[in-house]
Amino acid sequence: MKGRVHKLGDDINTDYIIAGKNKRDTYDPQVIAKHLFEDLDPTLYPRIKKGDIIVAGKNFGCGSSREAAPSVIQAAGISAIIAKSFGRIFFRNAINIGLPVLECDTSGIEDGDELEVDFSKGVIINHRKRTTLPAKKPPQAILSIFREGGLVNYLRNHKQFEFELE
Amino acid sequence: MGKTIAEKIFSTHCKKDVYANDLVIAEIDYIMAHDGNGPLAIDIFRKMGGEKVFDPGKVAFVLDHYVPSPNENVTRIHDTIRNFAKEHNCQLYEVGEGICHQIMMEKGNIQPGGLIVGSDSHTCTYGALNAFGTGTGSTDFAAAMLTGKLWFKVPETVLINLSGKPVPGVYAKDVILYIASLVKADGATYQAMEFTGDYVTAMNMDGRFTFSNMAVEMGAKAGLFEFDDYTRDWFERHGINLENEPVKSDGDAGYSLMIQVNAGEVVPMIAKPHTVDNVSPITDVLDTPINQAYLGTCTNGRFSDLEIAHRILKGKKIHKNTRMFVAPASRKVYLEAIKVGIIEDMVEAGAIIIPPGCGCCVGACNGIPGDGEKVISTANRNFKGRMGNSKAEIYLASPATVAASALFGRITDPRTLL
Structure with a gap:
């Protein structure tokens, strides 16, 4: 996947991604996508174009277990998230819905950079900076889920967890 | 090699010896969802082709986030949960019973040494009862409801050793906020925390619940305590029979980090x-x-x-x-x-x-x-x-x-x- 970067800072919590009050009345991410990052930067959502990539510092998605957080990011058209580290529940939720999340040193990536991401190999190419960044390669378990588009499809197809554990 | 509490609990739940960083598929003892994330989980369960929950006696729903319902949309969401719980014969705790974690513990759904997942990040509160409770999203919850299992990475453990005696006017919350200032918001990400030391053994259960609850604010997957007389007394006072052997970490268990805190020197934070x-x-x-x-x-x-x-x-x-x-x-x-x-x-x-x-x-x-x-x-x-x-x-x-x-x-x- 290829996309333009929106660069965010450290410790972006799930309340900043989608506030509790906005997810109260519905769980349809399309309906509430317009509130994405509302309390963090209200100008951000209108600037997101389909395929764009979020790049953040450490601990992206810390806080609540709300799956609405990655779902709304996905509904807004974001194709991947790259961060120094993730809140662990957010990380699992993203994989489960088929949204690529990769860990990598993001300090050299800037707002507006053009990235190409190979999720299964864990490789990121920064076209504007002409650099290649190594990311943490996802384990087989995660790739098995991801290959089928998420955990819903995986379990509909397999009925049980059957993947290889490394 | 010795094991931490987390390594022991995962070993019993996947029926082999596992250590930190191993990937496992583990059997879950109990799962819980609330009105914040439950309805999405129900929707996903159906999309997975779910017709029956793996064990109705091990699934609970709690209405606690938006209570009493502030509008008709929320009432509809509550009804989705009520109808599903009735259809699948799962436990439902209604509006006004209380906060999901408190209810899960008071009603006897948490046993020492157990592995519990909840659709709430503060599921780590059960660590005070010597159980590995951890938060998941709605898809993981739906998967657990369907299969009774989930995949996990066995976490490394950060050991927090607390010395000192309680000081008047200074409470568990002050001490855990002080610990958060040392560990920071991401210091225990992907890891479990174990709390130990003289200060901890003198702590009452409500203080321990506060500690375990806040573990996720440092990124932790669980906030674990050993089982002792205070824990036993808590189960007795709540009329809950002990069905599981409590779990203790081994003397030679491996920790990713050890932090020493003199709780006796902490002031209100x-x-x-x-x-x-x-x-x-x-x-x-x-x-x-x-x-x-x-x-x-x-x-x-x-x-x-x-x-x-x-x-x-x-x-x-x-x-x-x-x-x-x-x-x-x-x-x-x-x-x-x-x-x-x-x-x-x-x-x-x-x-x-x-x-x-x-x-x-x-x-x-x-x-x-x-x-x-x-x-x-x-x-x-x-x-x-x-x-x-x-x-x-x-x-x-x-x-x-x-x-x-x-x-x-x-x-x-x-x-x-x-």
């Missing part, structure tokens, strides 16, 4: 806006005017918390510029507080009692602060917008500090009232 690890001693923020005080939540809404606040509020009047909301963590806690006169005295003092549940912590109902207002709360999160208004500021503190600050309308050191 405050987490300032807008992060939980932005912690300073109360002396740095004394006299900050307070518009709203909140006593409750899965961190500090239990009987001891109400009792501590009551000692400060009894016979006094809450400041005219401050409104104080109190939400007991459960119907049981509420009733106990009524029976000993705590609720009557609090209402006399000017507090507003709201129904057992998440109250105004998650910003969806029950007391949203105004623009520019400052809130002092016993909750676990102070993120901008957390309580429903991004123009409000939230300070986190102990029940004593919250009660003292409500009384004077400004941040007040509870040690001055002892």
Whole structure:
């Protein structure tokens, strides 16, 4: 996947991604996508174009277990998230819905950079900076889920967890 | 090689010897979802082709986030849960029973050595009962409901060794906020925490629940305690039979990090806006005017918390510029507080009692602060917008500090009232 970067800072919590009050009345991410990052930067959502990539510092998605957080990011058209580290529940939720999340040193990536991401190999190419960044390669378990588009499809197809554990 | 509590619990739940960083598929003892994330999980369960839950006796739903329902949309969401629980014969805890974690523990659904997942990040609270509780999203919850299993990476463990004796006016919340200031918001990410030491063995259960609850605020997957006489007494007092062997870490277990804390030197602490690890001693923020005080939540809404606040509020009047909301963590806690006169005295003092549940912590109902207002709360999160208004500021503190600050309308050191 290829996309333009929106660069965010450290410790972006799930309340900043989608506030509790906005997810109260519905769980349809399309309906509430317009509130994405509302309390963090209200100008951000209108600037997101389909395929764009979020790049953040450490601990992206810390806080609540709300799956609405990655779902709304996905509904807004974001194709991947790259961060120094993730809140662990957010990380699992993203994989489960088929949204690529990769860990990598993001300090050299800037707002507006053009990235190409190979999720299964864990490789990121920064076209504007002409650099290649190594990311943490996802384990087989995660790739098995991801290959089928998420955990819903995986379990509909397999009925049980059957993947290889490394 | 010796094992940590987490390594032992995962080993028993995947029936082989596993250690930190191993990937496992583990059997889950109990799963719980609330009205915040449950309806999405039900939808996903059906999309997975789910027709039957793996074991109706091991699945519970709790209505606690938006209670009582503030509008017809939420009522519809509550009905989705009610209908599913009835159809699949799962346990349902209705509006007014209390906060999911408190209910899960009080009703005997948590056993020492157990592995529990919940659709809430504060599922780590069960660590105080020597159980590995951890939060998941809706898809993981649906998968657990369908298969009774989930995949995990066995976490490394950060050991926090606490020495020192309790100091009057300084409570578990102050100590865990101090620990958060050392570990920071991501210091235990992907890891478990184990709390040990002389200070810990002298701690009452309500203090331990506060500790375990806050583990996720440092990124941790679980916040674990060993089982001791206090834990045994807690199970006995709640009329819950012990069905599992408690789990103890081995002397030669491997830890990713060991932190030594002298809890006897900790003073009342405050987490300032807008992060939980932005912690300073109360002396740095004394006299900050307070518009709203909140006593409750899965961190500090239990009987001891109400009792501590009551000692400060009894016979006094809450400041005219401050409104104080109190939400007991459960119907049981509420009733106990009524029976000993705590609720009557609090209402006399000017507090507003709201129904057992998440109250105004998650910003969806029950007391949203105004623009520019400052809130002092016993909750676990102070993120901008957390309580429903991004123009409000939230300070986190102990029940004593919250009660003292409500009384004077400004941040007040509870040690001055002892």
